[in-house]
Amino acid sequence: MKITIGSDHAGFPLKKVLIDHLQKGGHQLTDAGTDSTAPVDYPDYAEAVAHGVLHCGTERGILICGSGVGASVAANKIPGIRAGLCHDSYSAHQGVEHDNLNILVLGARVVADELAKDLCTIFLNARFTAEDRHKRRLAKIQAIEQRYSNDSATVDTAMKEKIS
Numbered sequence: 001m002k003i004t005i006g007s008d009h010a011g012f013p014l015k016k017v018l019i020d021h022l023q024k025g026g027h028q029l030t031d032a033g034t035d036s037t038a039p040v041d042y043p044d045y046a047e048a049v050a051h052g053v054l055h056c057g058t059e060r061g062i063l064i065c066g067s068g069v070g071a072s073v074a075a076n077k078i079p080g081i082r083a084g085l086c087h088d089s090y091s092a093h094q095g096v097e098h099d100n101l102n103i104l105v106l107g108a109r110v111v112a113d114e115l116a117k118d119l120c121t122i123f124l125n126a127r128f129t130a131e132d133r134h135k136r137r138l139a140k141i142q143a144i145e146q147r148y149s150n151d152s153a154t155v156d157t158a159m160k161e162k163i164s
Helices: 012-024 043-054 069-075 089-099 113-125 130-148 152-163
Strands: 001-007 026-032 060-065 083-085 103-107
Touching: 001 012, 001 043, 012 026, 012 060, 012 113, 043 060, 043 069, 043 103, 060 069, 060 113, 069 083, 069 103, 083 089, 089 113, 089 130, 103 113
Parallel strands: 001 026, 001 060, 060 103, 083 103
Antiparallel strands: none
16 A cells, blocks of 8 residues: 655654554555654644645555644644544544544554554555445535635534524
8 A cells, every 4th residue: 555654753763663564564655754853843744644645646644743633633624634543443443444534643652663553554454334324424524624615704604503
């Protein structure tokens, strides 16, 4: 599988471990950076991994920061990205099967190397089930993305009507 992988400085050591693991598994990797433990800003690497998934022909992305939270938030701001912070095996496969995750987010300060390797393998081996209920929910997510990326005034009015 073609994968874009990236991290901030806190995730850099784990990224090196995962690159070795994934290459041994026969995957083709694009490394979106960073290249050291020198402090950087995680949104830059979240955007780079998302760009790889959306525009550079990679099928999935792996994104790593200290906790995984910031990188997950940043990646999910990009329309078309479904990034999931997963620190357990169930979430790593279920997120793909039901929610069609395209980026796995890991917290390097939360998961040990061996667990991170397992989570990557589980994530990459999982497939979207394409059941009607899951397709319907994804369509709703896409509709939300479109509403919020086009006209915030329309969204504000619609939400006010919905919650009133």
